Structures are given as structure tokens and as C-alpha cells.
Amino acid sequence: MKRIPTVLIIALLFTASMAHAHSVWINAFESHAHGGHNAMVSLGWGHALPMDDILTSPNGRIAIEQFDLLDPALKKTKLLKPDFKVAKPELSNGDFDLFAADLGAQKIAMKKDGSQGVYQLSAVSQPTFYTQYIDKSGKTRMQLKAKSELKDIKKVLMAVKYQAFAKSCLTVGKWTDPKPLGHGMEIIPRTDLSDLHVGDLVEVDVLFYGKPLTATAKSIEYITAHSSSFGQSDGFCLMSYIMDGKAQFRVQSSGQWMIGASHKDDVTEDGPLKDLYGKAEQVYHSASLTFTVK
Template structure:
């Protein structure tokens, strides 16, 4: 699931497709997991699963409505042949139907994962294994290959009436747009701010921070992306095609005995945070 470059790690995102087809305004929302928009894998995949801790809708006044989230488990095939396995998929798909009484402004869709430990190691018999536990709870370790704590955050927006600058939700790693995402066209500049526990994330000699941006119609199928360095919390890029876009950012901190993560010594070697923001371009 994790590699040397976080660009290739799994992402959690929110699919958010608006409709005005029947003279009403609603959105079909679901959760995405993996590498490719709009659906890549199920959240309970045996190849890598994620425990969704919260999935919420915040109205313009930041009043919260809890949305349905999938159970955390390891999926097993519902049908299996010599060549095919068929899995049921719960992507937390649901319809958000707005009313004429709905408050005007920007609604925020938010998903967070439960902080999870992953330890990849070689055991005393020479086998390579993976456990979803803190390092100090894993027995039979000969060599640790990777020991990380991981948490993912995802956001998307639904606008009723005029766009308003959205307020931070307090995610550990959070992407906040400074561009009207309700009326984007090809060639428009998208500006974002990236906060790490409420403070601007910025590139330094220790860590080159960046956002990556890709679309189902640009870059994704060819295996490349747009990138922008984060400077004093700010980054920007121009959208190159219509359709669904995703911005990703990943941040890694090392666990050291005298650092801010010293409480994790013996449990993990690194802490990874991932954040995504999805939006549509006309």
C-alpha cells in the first residue's frame, strides 16, 4: 500500500456528482479508494482496506449531518470460480436531495479514516509479513521493513446559490480552495491552501511538499499528474480538461525520541497523512 513515493499510495476521496435533470438539485455521493477516479477498488478489499471513521455533510453554518459509512471488514468473494472472484461493494453511495428551504452557501462533504498502524516485517522464519498493529504489539519480528501510522482525509463541496469561501473543518491535513469550485472551466487557475493541524504546510530543506492534480480525462490514464510546490501553505495549477478532478497531498513525519511524535516511539517509524479534494470542471 505504501511505497517510497507517496504518489503511488492509495488515496481516499469523495465522489460528488450534481444533477439538475428534473428541475431539482441533488448530488450523488460515494467514497473512492485506490488510485483511479471515480472507482478503483472497494474500501474493504483484501488487497488493502481502510476503516472510514467519519463521513459527514456540513451545511454553510457548519451544522453536521452524519452520512452512512461502510462497515470495516475484509471482504470475501460472494461468488468464486476457477477464474473469477465477485465481491459485493459498499462505497457509501447515497443521494443528497436539496430543498427550496435549504440554506444558501457552500456545503462541505468530509470523510476521515481511523488512524491505522501498518507494520511490514521479516519474521524469524524469513517470511515477509504485514500486520495492522503498532510495532510493539507485533511478535516474531526479525527485521522491520516499514512501520507507519496512517490517516486519510477527504473533502468535496456542494454549492447552493453563490459560492462562499469555505471554513476549515479541522482535519489533520486539509486542502482548502481559494477559488470558486462551483463554476470552473478548462484553463481556469485553481488556488488552494494546505494546512497541517491548522498551520500552513510549506516546503523546506527537510521535506519538499507538493500537491498533485489529476483527472479521469487528463493524466490518469497515462500515468502522470500536474504538480505544484506548496509555499507558505499555498499552491496552484490550471485545469486542463473537463470532468472530475482530484487534488492530493501527502505529508510524512519521522518518529524520533525528542520530536513532536515521541509518544509513538516503538509503535511506528513514520507517520503519514493524506488529504484529497475533488471537484468538477465544466
Template sequence: MNKLRKIILMIGAMATLGSSHLLAHSLWINSFESFAHQPGYTTVGLGWGHSLPIDDIMNSPNGQVIVETFTLTSPSGHITKLAIPTSEPKEPTQKGDNFDIYSADIGFQKIALKKESEKGVYTIEAKSKPTFYTQYLDTKDRERLALTTKDTIKDIKKVLMSVKYEAFAKSYLTLGKWQDQKATGNGLEIIPKTDLSNVRVGDLVEFEVLFYGKPLHVSASSMDYITASSNTFGQNDGFALMSYIQEGKAQIRVQSAGTWMVSCSHRDTVTKEGELKELFGKVDFVFNGASVTFNVKE
């Protein structure tokens, strides 16, 4: 694929960076658990777009996401790589007057537990490849978009926007007893402070939200919040629950049974002496999205 075509296909995802959180594409993990036959299993896959459980495809012409890692971590910390769906844009397999048909790969795979499986919490997570967007006016006053940092572009007259984007997604599979989850210090993290293996309708579910290990906090300069919705509550009517993040803490009360997604977006300014100083001169902002999915019982 030539560079121009790749830029065009990425514009859909890039455009969400300036939109409200509810309109932005999200990356999430689907985990369809079954314990009808012990010790149980889950079928996992990736979600991309707006609507649980399945919306768009990873290589959508409306805005693709390149998944860099998709893993399963055991309770003791052993990491197993899961198959990553392709993000390479492809032509439709069929074209018609009314619609086009695309083959869809969203990474579905079955994780079958064993009698001797380690007890505890298995973490399923995905991370997108860091992507750089620089929108600028060139020396001939033409508006341009490049998928690189601004310091590598030779014909810039004026930078309009320069961003580094990453998305993080997590879900959990519990065998036996829930374990408290710890921060990794990487990117934007939504860490459950409630046992997600046994959430029931009406329960208050608490989260810690960190950006590179530091608590987010609603302020005049950064109105950080989480949203929560489900295909059984809010999503189909176009709204979500919302909770501002205070001293890194936020909480929601789940309203229905089914799969729920809690998500957050955060934009941070790159400064010469700040936490993101290694990016100074390369981009002006870092934009992260994060999600956690879990199941709610009656």
C-alpha cells in the first residue's frame, strides 16, 4: 500500500481525537465466559468502534487500529501471546450497488481452562501500536497530514496538530478467588478496585485511573472522567453513565445484567520538563484511550 492511501485510511481514526469521548472509536476486549462445563472456558476477541459486543473491524476504511500486543497473563504473571487480527486495509471481497462486503478478523479464539489450571485472575489485554499524526501547512500553504512526528517533516510552515495516540484494553477471567489488580505504570490504566468476577445489578463498582502511574484528577485544565454503558443499558439509546475522576478514583453503579464497558480518554500536553519530556519537539500532545469490560449478573 502506498503512503497516501494509508494516510487516507487512517483519517477516520485520527478525526476522533478532536471529538467528544462518546463519538470516538474505542478499542475493547470481548470475553464470552462459559462455566457450564467445568473448569470452564472463554472465547475472546477484539472490539473496535462504538457498540458492544461487535461493531467495526480492525482494518475498517472508516478508521483502522493497528494492534501491537494481545496477551493473556496468568495469576502468577506468565504471559501468553494471543493471535493478533490483521490491521492491513483490504479491498472488499464483493462490491455491489447497495453495499460492499469485507472479510472480518477480530481475533476470536477460545481459552480453555484445565483441571490443573492455576487459580486466580487471568488478565486479557490489548494495546494498539503507538501512532503519530502531524497535521500541518507546508511551505506552499497546503494543508497536509503525515503519520510521523513533526521533527521528521522537512516542509513544515506551521503545525496545526501533532499527536501521539495509543489505546489500551483489558478484561479479566477469574478461576476461584478474585485478586487485587496492580498498576503497571504504562500509559492510561483503568484498574478495578471491586471484584469483577461477581458484579450484580445495582452494585457500586470502583476504579482507579492512572496515567503513567499517576492518578488523574478533574480540574479546570483536564476534565477527566470515565463512562460506562452496556448493550443492555444506555448504549442502544446513545447515552452512558459518567463519573468524574477525583484523586484517581471513579465509580459507577451498574444498572442491568450483561456485558459492560468502562472507558476513559485522556489528553496530556508535552512539555520540555514534564513527564512526557522524551517526546518534546516530536509531538505537542499525547492522547490515550483505555477500556475495561466485565460481565454483570442478575
């Protein structure tokens, strides 16, 4: 039996870990009580909608670089962004540890004379580099730094950059298809998310650095979709291939839904990711889009 090269094992392990990794998403729950239009907004992190873990968990954490609200004309307003500091228990006893949680929870109260259309909520994580290498003394090391920042590399085993992007929408008045925000990876709805019912078809565009993703023999691109009321509790989801940047599925239940997608691309000296040449050899991005079905 042939031995699998160490570098291949590392690549496979990283790919597998990414497939089961935490996701980041935006919770946006709207209310029209008392004649107003409010939205309670927060960030989600982990595996289970609407809340699974804290963003600064010792077991897996993510730093949010940008958290914004964009109006229908794409004018950007910065939202309250959670602080990033690895959490330590505020209280600990023989039965449990108690952690404080900052999920960026805030209320957006729309004004009656405000702009009409689709507002987009956007969250972008801080880019993170992972470099695994053999140093000049022969030891295997892992650093959360770009390859170009390390001076004692003898052989690179893995050099990747990871970043996550999340979106949700608030509709004031009439729905119009939202414009791309320019995320590194982006899921753009092409269905009215403000009036979805069970059985409706949801269509989306999926872009990687502004260009449509598509399934090929080299890379099988797809979206997943699940809900707190469908698939999540049993550990499965719906899946749709991305062809020429487009994918679709039918919602199966009411409640909050999330569409997710991830993509790996190689960094080359003259390719679309050439600004990362020398820093990373591959880029892993993930994107999410959340919405509510009536």
C-alpha cells in the first residue's frame, strides 16, 4: 500500500475541517408591532440557528472586521461591532463555566419618512492566514501569519487565507433585487425574500470576487440551505449545484433559513488573487445569507 504524502494529508484534513467548520451569519428579526418597523439584529456563530456559540469562544472564535447596514443606494452605516478578546469564564464551578456574550445585538428602528427599498446587512470577518511549515531546524510549525512574514521556513506544507462574509436583508416598502456589495464571496438573492412562503423557489447568484462561480470538474461548487425547522436538528441540509453563478432550491418549512457556500481557489502570480502571491498559496472563503419564511 502506497503511503499518502504528508502534505496531501494536511490538505485533506484542512479541507475536511473547513467543511465542518463554524459558520458566521446575521440574525435579522423584523417587527411591525404598534405601527412601527423595527429589526432586532445580531451575529450568529457556530452550527445552529439562531445562536450556537459566542464569537470569542476558546473553542473556536472569529473577529468581525466590518458590520454595516447599507441603504438601497448602498450608502453605508457602521453598526455596533462586537469587541474581540478571547473569552474567559466570568464564573466557574463544578458544574459549568459562565461566559459573557457580545453578539452585536442592536435594534434598527426604521423611520416612516426614510428611504424605501431593500437595506442590506453585511458582516465581514478579519482575514486570517494559516501557514504550516518545516523550519530550518527540521521542526513542523503552524503560525497564524502569512507565508511572507515568516523567516525560518525550510519547506511550506500549507499556506492559506480564510475569510467569511455574511448578509441579510430588510425590506422597506417594495422589494427590488439588491446590488452586489463587493464581498470576496457573495450570495445575492434574486427572489423576493420579504414575502416567502413554504414551497416557494429561492434563486440566488453566487459570486467570487465579482465573477460567477460555476461547478466544474476541478471544483464542484454548490450551496447548502437549512433552517432551524428543517434539517438542522437532524444534521442535514438541502444542496444545489452552482451553474454559471446561479443556484436555487424550494423552502420546506417556515422560520429562519440560511444559505451557505464555500470556495477554495489557488493563488497564482498573474491570476485574480495575485495580490496574495507570496503570502498564501490558497484562499478559502465562505458566505452566508439569512432570511425568514412565513
